[in-house]
Amino acid sequence: MNFFLKTLVAGAISLASAGFAVAGDQIVVATDTNFKPFSYRNEDGNYVGYDVDIWNEIGKRIGVEYELRPMDFNGIIPGIQSGNIDVAVAAMSITSKREEVIDFSYPYYKAGITIMVRADEDGVKELGDLSGKVIATKQGTSTVPFLKENTEAGKVAPKEVKEFPNITDAFLELRAGGADAVMFDLPPLQDYAATVGKDAVKLVGPLYLGHFYGIGMPKGSELRKKINVALLEMQESGKLNELHNKWFGSDSR
Structure with missing residues (x-):
């Protein structure tokens, strides 16, 4: 997890705060379920994977109810921009071009x-x-x-x-x-x-x-700070390494 700490020390993204859209009492979390082993449907018909486990853990830590919405990767950023998606956990590379239109969490995977x-x-x-x-x-x-x-x-x-x-x-x-x-x-x-x-x-x-994967959300989302704190807690407790070991067999990044 050294890359994670170095990235944070080198220069964390500012934690802007603003409102976010909800569907009833739930937020909408998009994922690309055609990206094994990050997110996919198993033989029992359940959505599983590294991204799914990452978000399940974050959701518990920040105390939100959410709808996991499978969708094509191409529609995720437009969905975030339109406000139809509150969070995207979809093995999404953090790039300067994407950062112009959406916000990202701290990186969670290299x-x-x-x-x-x-x-x-x-x-x-x-x-x-x-x-x-x-x-x-x-x-x-x-x-x-x-x-x-x-x-x-x-x-x-x-x-x-x-x-x-x-x-x-x-x-x-x-x-x-x-x-x-x-x-x-x-x-x-x-x-x-x-x-x-x-x-x-x-x-x-x-x-x-x-490149690094980050969790995407609308510009100024108040969820950003909460998600970043949860990721830091998961890193410090060893939970990120535990999930990485589960899906990739090694804690190396």
Whole structure:
């Protein structure tokens, strides 16, 4: 958890306070349930995952009733801006562009982007090797501007970038031969390669665009301070490490 403490010491985001919208006595908490192991529906039909556990713990600590609302990632930021969503716990990267339109909590997870190819692919070792190839990813995520910027900089020249509403569709496209690689956040790729895609796909290359996930909310939300305090309490008590160990098997960040 060293990155967490260093981030706080280096410069915490100001804790502005204002009102927030509620649905009756409940706040609306959005999550992207197509992002295993952060949030997904299990075989029993229940929503589970690291993000779900994180928010369940925060909700108890700050004493709010909430409706967990599954939705496509693309609709989350517009939903926050419109006031239809009070909180979003959706493996959302903290970026300067997003910070212009919504507020974020302190970071709770360090991530990055990597490459997944079919197991028999030996010609792709890094980003530049994807020139002339078809790359699949999830629309509205950090990978899209990353690929655009690197294409404009001449670091890669993909034949096509296919954007899908769900990352599982990108996985299927790779397996079916419609894409040469999937480029996306490490955790869901790592999970897929170790489970459903075992022996059929593999991860290659370094970790690109190291970034942090934060909890999103409307500008000026009074929930921000409460959520940040809860995250700090969870870090200090070891609860964050406990949840990380549950879903990722290690307390390393």
